[in-house]
Amino acid sequence: MKELLELLLVFLKLGLFTFGGGYAMIPQIKEIVIEKKHWLTEDELLEVIAISESTPGPVAINLATYIGFKKRKFLGALFSTIGVIIPSFIVILIISLFFDKFIRNKYVSYAFVGIKCAVAILIISAALDMLKKVEKNAFNICLIIIVSITLILLEIFQIKFSSIFLILIGGMLGIILCACKKEKTK
DSSP, X not given: OHHHXXXXXXXXXXXXXXXXXXXXXXXXXXXXXXXXXXXXXXXHHHHHHHHHHHSSSOHHHHHHHHHHHHHHHHHHHHHHHHHHHHHHHXXXXXXXXXXXXXXXXXXXXXXXXXXXXXXXXXXXXXXXXXXXXXXXXXXXXXXXXXXXXXXXXXXXXXXXXXXXXXXXXXXXXXXXXXXXXXXXXX
């Protein structure tokens, strides 16, 4: 029961004090889950992030569910997921009750500008950290360059293109490359 409560409290704290969703949460998760608690290795966290991005649902919830499951199976997943959901649920409930007054408040508006900047930095930091861990080979480097250029061009020309398709294309290219490597070694 102590581990379940610990999972609940860790993810409750993460959900309460992290703005910007799962990507902004990654640096804090890394610090707690790898460095402080030693629940996962860096490689395992990278795999969990990749799986969390590719599966349906919010990244933060997927991360919490997987880490909880790894620690204590179903109950660990349940407690971790509840922990990360509760703060958002309560905040959204409160905001919905006072939305009109809340959104017109100039201090709230200013706070959101600052929060957006901080979230952008956290997401960039998480991306750079994951980039450092990626195996440096021609395929990965080309894929990163192509995806980056594609995203920049889509943004510049304001073309709506779901990032899900980029994830699926990257996954398919990875499968093809892996199959080619296996054929080459035979």
